[in-house]
Amino acid sequence: MILHGYWRSGASYRVRIGLGLKGLAYQTAALDLRKGEQKAPAFLAINPQGMTPALQQGETVLTQSPAILEWLEETHPEPPLLPKDAQDRAQVRAMAALIGCDIHPLNNLRVLTALRQEFGADQATVDAWAGRWITPGFDALEVLVARHGAGWSFGDRPGLADCYLIPQLYSARRFNLALTPWPRLLAVEAAAQAHPAFQAAHPDRQPDADG
Amino acid sequence: MILHGYWRSGASYRVRIGLGLKGLAYQTAALDLRKGEQKAPAFLAINPQGMTPALQQGETVLTQSPAILEWLEETHPEPPLLPKDAQDRAQVRAMAALIGCDIHPLNNLRVLTALRQEFGADQATVDAWAGRWITPGFDALEVLVARHGAGWSFGDRPGLADCYLIPQLYSARRFNLALTPWPRLLAVEAAAQAHPAFQAAHPDRQPDADG
Known part of the structure; x- marks a missing residue:
């Protein structure tokens, strides 16, 4: 998995924590939001919204930290991020x-x-x-x-x-x-x-x- | 179920749609956000954040439209709001x-x-x-x-x-x-x-x- 993100972005930080709690390895693809790198054509092809984070696996790209974290929970249920009830x-x-x-x-x-x-x-x-x-x-x-x-x-x-x-x-x-x-x-x-x-x-x- | 909300609030509107798609009946408890009714003590006892919507069932109160909609999907799965994959x-x-x-x-x-x-x-x-x-x-x-x-x-x-x-x-x-x-x-x-x-x-x- 490749996490497209920015070190100081709160939304990227959330996903890094989620990946870490699940014990999942990933590579970092850094985008400097201060320089507008998230609006470059190469990244817009990955995420048309031009925002971070985006989690890429081959051709598949997941965006929006709430959606990525729910996906992590559904596809890698242990240890859980959510209680059972x-x-x-x-x-x-x-x-x-x-x-x-x-x-x-x-x-x-x-x-x-x-x-x-x-x-x-x-x-x-x-x-x-x-x-x-x-x-x-x-x-x-x-x-x-x-x-x-x-x-x-x-x-x-x-x-x-x-x-x-x-x-x-x-x-x-x-x-x-x-x-x-x-x-x-x-x-x-x-x-x-x-x-x-x-x-x-x-x-x-x-x-x-x-x- | 009682939906505490405001007619023009987008977050309340979302939950109303979700309840309707699930075919669930509910009562409306209106709060006029323009008058600050969501900050009144009676409502703060229901939701300490003082924001709408809140979905009440007896003693139980659910808040935040994303959480309420996910709860609706988990507890009333048909018809689904989310695909399977x-x-x-x-x-x-x-x-x-x-x-x-x-x-x-x-x-x-x-x-x-x-x-x-x-x-x-x-x-x-x-x-x-x-x-x-x-x-x-x-x-x-x-x-x-x-x-x-x-x-x-x-x-x-x-x-x-x-x-x-x-x-x-x-x-x-x-x-x-x-x-x-x-x-x-x-x-x-x-x-x-x-x-x-x-x-x-x-x-x-x-x-x-x-x-």
Whole structure:
């Protein structure tokens, strides 16, 4: 498998964690989003949306991190990223979607670029914008982790929600957000920092990371 | 089942379509997002995130439309919203996520309110902002529907991707976006306009719709 991605992209980071938790080997094909490499014709032939990540196996290309992670779970069920009970699965997917739909899309590179271009936003304004969406999302997640977590976001094993949470915490730090209001989320992050799959997926460990 | 939602919310609209395609009856509990009713204590007790939709069954509450739709598919498998083959499922989920993560989150009410508050955006600026995200998303979807659709977004039966596409087309019209560049998406919309589940889910048909 070849993962087309960018070291600092939260969506690529999620898929790296998922691949690592499943124990799957893959090659990295790096695209520098700052240089617009995802809009080059060669990559558009792989993914017409021109966004990362994309997971390629021969002629087959999977796109969109939520779809890739569900595919990983269906085709490589062990160890599971989702619990067995349907209601529990919905809870875990809700935590993932809270990050994947309500936090991350508002703070990624193309949106911040648009805020700078359209509204002349400076770095402090961009940081405040990011915090505006991260804060209520993390407030809700803190409640959900208190309710459902036991060392990880849901239960006592890493899973789908953690694939989303850890990259979002990494992103929040880049926006200079103080994370002290969310001790339960930080406890999950501490568990992840000691876990080999999360360690290997960290942006700084990727071949295309800035020196 | 009780669906807590808002007539014009794209995420509530998706779940209404999913419930309708599955042939499931439900009651509507309306929350007026314009009045902030989703942040009232009574609703925060149901969903600590204070967002719609939420699907309640007795003590159980499911949140986040992607999680609710996957739960519907797991607990009420017929008729299916997803194809059987894992790769096809990933393709349908990717089309759903393209809308659910890359288009809709940038154009919902709370974000447009923030643009007005933080940057003094007027209606024309808001419309242009929405178009900025809808256009590349629809461009990519048009390619994907050409590749995979046969009357609907994927194949010849309505499914998960259509639950996302139809509300996003409705939303795009509200932002005064001309939809002529995407004839294949409009053809899916025409099919939906003739389908009872999509008809019943339309915002104008909801009990809380503006008169």
